[in-house]
Amino acid sequence: MPKTTATRGRELDRAGLSDEQLVAMLRNMLLQRQLDNRGFQLNRQGKIPFALGSEGHEAVQAGAAMAFKRGADVLVPYYRDLGLALGVGMTAFEILSSLFGRVTDRSMGRQFPNHYTNSELGVLSISSIIAGHCTHAVGVAAAFKYRGDAGRAVLCSTGEGASSQGEWHESVNYAAVHALPMIFLVENNEWAISTPQDLQMKVANVADKAPAYGLPGAVCDGFSPIATYVTVHEALERARSGGGPSIVEAKCYRYLSHSTDDDDRTYRSRETIEEHRKLDPVPRFEQVLLEAGVIDEARVKALKQDVLRETNEATDAAEAQPYPTPESLYTNVVAGDYRPWQEFHP
């Protein structure tokens, strides 16, 4: 059965996290919020063609990223994982280079925003096809196991809608059969663009599907970074130590439209969103840390200023970068110079 972990009131159950780690999670969440806003602002200003928000997912991603072991684990994210990308080491400048489609983006302006790649940090390149990347995550975990890489695991994330895909099923099943070192993190924000959860599945929790694969499934409070950290940490540790894969479902919410091209007024009420706003993880975690005495008001203010400064500087720096050249369209199709018609000169 899925189990729930949650932080409670003022008695901060810090789950072994240091003050520094707790503040790092808050800073990650504040930076996510700031960068999300920046993406939408730049789009409304006509400066970038597209942006996608993670607002409402901040706690899930800050918590899960804290459980990620840099230099060992591999992240196979989906397209609403800004906080995971930041949490494993990507920078605001990289994020903004991608939003602007500039040459400093690792894909050199090829990929949509939020489709990260960073082989040095272990962030696998993904496409937009929902759940297709889950099979790749399984392959990476299979490579770990094949090579006997000890203490490494793969963190593969999706939304809840992805669990409707055949490739999600195939991935979970394959990972289970081969007892691979990985976890499937489901960020359940209740909406797949305009389709609510009850039109995706009959069960209340994606994690309820886990027993059918012979796997543990856990549900955690995705509005709490500590609760998510605890659950993801436990699952990753189990995976790293040979205990096999599992499904972790973090319940969160999507406050914004699916993307800058979507208008959620066509399919959900303002009241529903307002109701969920009461759970907003960013001010909530700020309050938790204040009440627990981990930080004070002055530190919170300084953090927010610092995050705004970082976002502004990254925005200016990325915008000042050149676009990729038109000629770059033709590179890296395959290794070397590629032509579908080959010519051989004696």
Next chain:
Amino acid sequence: MTATTQQQTGTTVMTNVEAVRTTLHDALVRDDRVLIMGEDVGARGNVFLITKGFLEEFGPQRIIDTPLAEASIVGVAIGMAMEGLRPIAEIQFADFIYPAFNQIVGEAAKTRYRSNGDYTCPMVIRTPYGGGVRGALSHSVSIEALFYHVPGLTILAPSTPADIKGLLNAAIECPDPVLFLEHKKTYRSVKGEVPGGYYTIPIGKADVKKAGTDVTVVSYGYNLHQALAAANRLQSDGVSVEVIDLRSIRPMDKTTILDSVRKTRKLLIIHEDNKFGGIGAEISAMVAEEALFDLDAPIRRLAGPDVPAMGYALPLEEEFLISTDEMVHAMRDMATF
């Protein structure tokens, strides 16, 4: 399944299926990054017995009986390749590849491009294709035209044991994804000499299997062997046909085709796959663009009919496939045009 004749020259006579098997075996011995994964490749040793005994020799970590799910056979192999292994994924029959279409077209072929080289996908997808074995609608199809539209993908379809060995080695070495097509009717019906030792054949290079002066025939797969038989029959009638084995479908060899067409001034393309939108269409267009005024006759294509697939009943299979007699007829017509 082992080689049948050891010759003094260091070559061995073997069938196509033996060439696939020995090349895979040598790759497993040579490089521990190489894994084989697919349906029934383990204890069963593949439905054509290509991997028979591999499980015992290399173990279940390298010879992986996967769950029965093609999208993840390819998708998991992609992840392994991105992480530095050299997986060889098998799709049991080419007809079963459709569930993996997204993984091949949307993922494998675009991995290097979308990450601008940050990640690559060095993997091979092997699959038996083609008809003439009473395989009916779902064990007979040709799939090359469905995939040759896709940049980033390499598609190989060698037809002789020596070419299979050289091109399968090249595919395993290739730093990008390769779709490796094996015509199942040639598996045991085609035999030939195979050089010993490790060698590769350049990807994208066609091979003139028979030199001639009157007509150029471009083909591959089982049809290639029929075309050679037809050309040999016409030789005694004084008709000289040049037969080019395409071998590589993406990329394709422009030089060999144009050199031949400029010599014979006539082009006949033969393939089992449907004519409409098939490989022959691209070759025709290229030759029309590059060498129209060198031609003495309209380009002609002999290809599969525009129906979904060949049927199970013998007349339905025979009607779909191109007979050697039809090829003789077409070649003679072209020569006397």
